[in-house]
Amino acid sequence: MQDPRPAPSLLTVDDFERAARARLSKMAYDYYRSGADEGRTLRENRRAFRRLEIHHRVLVDVAERDMSTTVLGTRVPFPILVAPTAYQRLAHPDGEIASSRAASELGTIFTLSTLSTTSLEAVADASSGPKWFQLYVHKDRGLTRALVERAESAGYRALMLTVDTPVLGRRIADVRNGFALPEGLVMANLVDAASAAPAEERGSLLASYVASRHDASLTWRDVGWLASLTRLPLLLKGIVRPDDAVRALDAGAAGVVVSNHGARQLDGAPATIEVLPAIAEAVAGRCLVLMDGGIRWGTDVLKAIALGARAVLVGRPVLWGLAALGGEGVARVLAGLRDELSIAMALAGCPTLASIDRDLIRRAQAR
Ligand SMILES: Cc1cc2nc3c(=O)[nH]c(=O)nc-3n(C[C@H](O)[C@H](O)[C@H](O)COP(=O)(O)O)c2cc1C
Ligand SMILES: CCCCCCC(=O)C(=O)O
Numbered sequence: 001m002q003d004p005r006p007a008p009s010l011l012t013v014d015d016f017e018r019a020a021r022a023r024l025s026k027m028a029y030d031y032y033r034s035g036a037d038e039g040r041t042l043r044e045n046r047r048a049f050r051r052l053e054i055h056h057r058v059l060v061d062v063a064e065r066d067m068s069t070t071v072l073g074t075r076v077p078f079p080i081l082v083a084p085t086a087y088q089r090l091a092h093p094d095g096e097i098a099s100s101r102a103a104s105e106l107g108t109i110f111t112l113s114t115l116s117t118t119s120l121e122a123v124a125d126a127s128s129g130p131k132w133f134q135l136y137v138h139k140d141r142g143l144t145r146a147l148v149e150r151a152e153s154a155g156y157r158a159l160m161l162t163v164d165t166p167v168l169g170r171r172i173a174d175v176r177n178g179f180a181l182p183e184g185l186v187m188a189n190l191v192d193a194a195s196a197a198p199a200e201e202r203g204s205l206l207a208s209y210v211a212s213r214h215d216a217s218l219t220w221r222d223v224g225w226l227a228s229l230t231r232l233p234l235l236l237k238g239i240v241r242p243d244d245a246v247r248a249l250d251a252g253a254a255g256v257v258v259s260n261h262g263a264r265q266l267d268g269a270p271a272t273i274e275v276l277p278a279i280a281e282a283v284a285g286r287c288l289v290l291m292d293g294g295i296r297w298g299t300d301v302l303k304a305i306a307l308g309a310r311a312v313l314v315g316r317p318v319l320w321g322l323a324a325l326g327g328e329g330v331a332r333v334l335a336g337l338r339d340e341l342s343i344a345m346a347l348a349g350c351p352t353l354a355s356i357d358r359d360l361i362r363r364a365q366a367r
Contacts, residue, residue, distance in 0.1 A: 010324065013296040013317045016333055020091070020323035027177045028090045032319045036169035037267035045263050045294030048271030052303050053362050057349030065345050066352045067338065071311055072158050072233050072254060072288060074130045077107045078338040079311035079353060080301060082318050083262075083292050084134030084160065084237075086115035086206075089185050091323040097126045098327030099318055104129025106334050111160055111313070114147065117181075119188040124154035132158040134237070136165070137222065139215045147189060148229050159230060160257065161223070164238025166216040168207055169265035179206060223251040235288070238265075240275045242282035245289075255288025262293055262315045273304060277358070280308020298340025302348060305356045 010016055021029050035042025067078040082103045089095030096118040103110035104127040112123050114136040124131065133151035138144050151159065171179075181187075187209070227234050233254035238261060239245050245256045258276050260269040272293035280289050291304050292313040304312045314337065321333035350356045 010329075010332065011336065013320065013333060013336070016317065016320035016324050016329060019325075019329075020320040024091065024323050027179055028323075030173035030177055031087070031090070031171070031179050032085075032316060032323075034171040034173045035263035035267065036171055036265055039263070039267065041260055041263035041267050041269045041271070044271040045260070045273075046296065048273045049294055049297075049300045049303060051364050052273070053364050054299060054302065054306075054344070054348050054360055055362055056347055056360070060349035060351065060355075062346040062349060062351050064351060065342050067341060067345070069311055069353055071109065071290070072235075074109060074157060076109060076130075076311065078341060079305060079309075080295075080334060080337050080341070081109040081290070081311055081313045082111055082334075083313035083315040084111040084113035084162075085315050085319055086113045087117050087181060087185065088319070088322060089117035090181070091319050092326045094326050095322070096123050099322050099330045100127040100129070100131065102321075102327045102330035102334065103127070105331055106338070108334065109157075112156070114189055115187050117185050117188055119191075120147075120151055120156070121154050122188070124156070131156050132160050132235075134160045134162060135226075136162060137215045137218050137226070138213050140213070143190075144215075144226075145229055148226070148232075150189075152230055152232055156232065158233045158235060158254070159226070160235045160237050161226060162237045162261070163218070164240075164259065164261050164265050165214075166218065167214075168210045169261070169267070171264060174206070220247060220251055223248070223253070227252040235290070239279065240270055240272065242275075242278045245279045245283050245287075249283055249287050253287060255290060256283070257313065258289065258291040258293075258309070259313075260293055273300075273307065276304065276309060277307045295337075298337055298342070298344045301337065301341045302344045302350070302356055303361055305353055306358055306361045308358075 069079045096116045100110040100123050109130045111132040111134050113134050133156040235255045236248040236253045237257035238259050239256040248256050258272050272291050276291050291309040295312050295314050317333050321329035
């Protein structure tokens, strides 16, 4: 007899990307999908995972698996967090509210971008789960300080300072498409600053925002200044070198995010999974190490944990879920990755995250 149930069509992150592509305008899809320049790092972020094999252990009791971990004092049921991504209402009218609620439903951490299309207060009011705030430092330090104070009083639990973006990477598709926010969408955390801006900047063209407001002169000294403004733990996002990770630690950061900004900044930057082991080794457990870039399968998460990350963040997968099915899509993407990780742990002989060690991972022989 035939099974009457329809075959599920949205199972993997790549399925969600196809569904998202069918729903989004070309301009929005290109903005989300793009890497910088020729997309070398974009391809490498995923290829580098494929080069790694998992040499599984057998006959281990994996009847119960524990995927929970603690990040900056917050217990999460599985080690997959939501990365900050700008302009989520471009994907779906419910934007950041829907994605933060989905993260909350699953018990994981949602990171809100400075460039969100919903204000940080509205997101805090709408979802009760743990949240971090991603910070871009503006030339106007008063504005930067105000963002920090607002995030702190709205209940965000950590600040994630993005340090790989002194200027905007060149995303060719965005330049060709003349990327701009459609009428009605704004950079909601910056509306006052935006309405004081000259008319040609109010259209939210990313490039003009960056040129006029974003501070490209940021240095290590400013990290100390930022840390002095807040009692929240500070993470530095965009680290790909062991020496910079140690410097972050020395500057007072509670952790680093090994990231190349989803390959949207410096084309030619290394795949993050390639540089993770040396960074984890350099900081030697003295601070939290997270990573993002190219994670599309539960087995990718397992590889990142094995190579030294406490947890990973996902950017585009969440956008694909949001564009395809709103908040339900985000929840399904996160739950899908969680369930894939659980299966991968069972098959690799790892009942806990602590048992996922480096010895499981080998580089595939070149054929
Ligand atoms: C459309 C888009 C917007 C992004 N916006 C931000 C942002 O506002 N701040 C930030 O620190 N990183 C931003 N990122 C980078 C993500 O936080 C993250 O590093 C990256 O998406 C991880 O790679 P993945 O998309 O392969 O998971 C953005 C990435 C994308 C794809
Ligand atoms: C230099 C600050 C602009 C960053 C724009 C948002 C972002 O991170 C991205 O599109 O990627």
